[in-house]
Amino acid sequence: MTESRRGRPRDTDIDERVLRAATAMLLEHGYAGLSPNEVAERAGVAKTTLYRRWPTKDHLAIAVVARLQEDDEITDTGDIRRDLTGYMVKIAAALERMRSAGRPAGDHDASAGVVAELVAAGARHDDIGRLGREVFARRNALALALITRARERGELRPGLDPVVLLDQLAGALYYRVLITGAPVDRAYTERLVATALDGARN
């Protein structure tokens, strides 16, 4: 995968060329600046080919998110604190990148940007919503497996519900980006994982 992305551009397939162009355009110009027609042109693909595969701009945007999430790999070192921190730092970085897409560099606007536009697209169109939930279910399955393994080897409480722990961690990051507008930097993310693992109770 990595090889076909970086080298040999003539061998990459149409999907990959379109998604690469769409990703660049979304991150550079934001949601309002993503144009399927221009993506087709940049990717050297017929518009009809693009629209057959991604009927609307929203479908294309969700596909970009799914592709970006493939880069957020999960590492299992056997130390759940370290692994969860590493993974959450990746999610936080991806959220910050999507939030600030299309805005000038160094702009510290608290707006949720593209993240919010995608959430709204999912609420407006049933099929986009379903696609988005499938993308997250696939990604979250890997994190849930990581948490389950840590529970099985005794690092986590036997009765812990992996879904609740993942909701607490990922949820806090999304809540800050989408609702309160607070930053999600590495220091915050480390504090978040430590608090979830150690508990708030004295």
Add this chain to the structure above:
Amino acid sequence: MTESRRGRPRDTDIDERVLRAATAMLLEHGYAGLSPNEVAERAGVAKTTLYRRWPTKDHLAIAVVARLQEDDEITDTGDIRRDLTGYMVKIAAALERMRSAGRPAGDHDASAGVVAELVAAGARHDDIGRLGREVFARRNALALALITRARERGELRPGLDPVVLLDQLAGALYYRVLITGAPVDRAYTERLVATALDGARN
């Protein structure tokens, strides 16, 4: 406040009449079905009066959310597990109500509905985003004070960051409604508070 809302309709002021009509309309018909013109008519208020106070539909919708949040009172019984559970159950119920607004009763669609539309409105319009963040900052200040008092009386760890705990709890609920589409019922909410307080670590 409660008295002027329930009784003496002639004495209630214009704001209250408009917001009551807008709340009913939003919950009944959803975001797409909220019409400022029709709200003005139902409230018996001139359109110009309504638009002077709430220039767009988004401004009106944010005001409805702010008003609904006033109903989510925080009770401080001195037992933080009980108080956080009670408060989070209220937030979860409000989210479920907003998510299903405008849909037939008994519809268990996982879509984030009005919640997502509001988040997107905040991302599209800077002033709406700012207003939304102010509404949440005001509400969250009360929850943060509750958590801080529990920390001071020794129920919570001395080094606990109240913001992190609140992000974990509220964040998990918003994440399920906005991203994964999972339900936020009382059983889930109780498990969430227990896990955050006790910690995931064995």
